[in-house]
Amino acid sequence: MGNVEFLKRSRIDLHEIVEEDWQTVHSYASIPAVSQYQPWGPNTEEQLRGYVNQIIREALHQPRTRYAFGMLWIEGIISFQV
DSSP states (O other): OHHHHHHHHSOOEEEEOOGGGHHHHHHHHTSTTTSTTSSSOSOOHHHHHHHHHHHHHHHTOSSOOOOOEEEEETTEEEEEEO
16 A cells, blocks of 8 residues: 555656657666566667657557557656556
8 A cells, every 4th residue: 555655645647758768768678677577678779769769650650559658757757658
């Protein structure tokens, strides 16, 4: 329950991914422990830039079938939701 209470008092906003987000995402996606149980990573800068650009292109598709957002929490992106 402690985490739920914390979230109730926190400001969390979702935003569409923009090209400038790649560096923040790379700061955690390049850490081996973060992607240890994922089918991706750790990612290089080139891979992350490509991924972010792919997300931006897919957001323009009509009808839109993929939704990827950055989660903002005071200091910056803390999660990458797909």
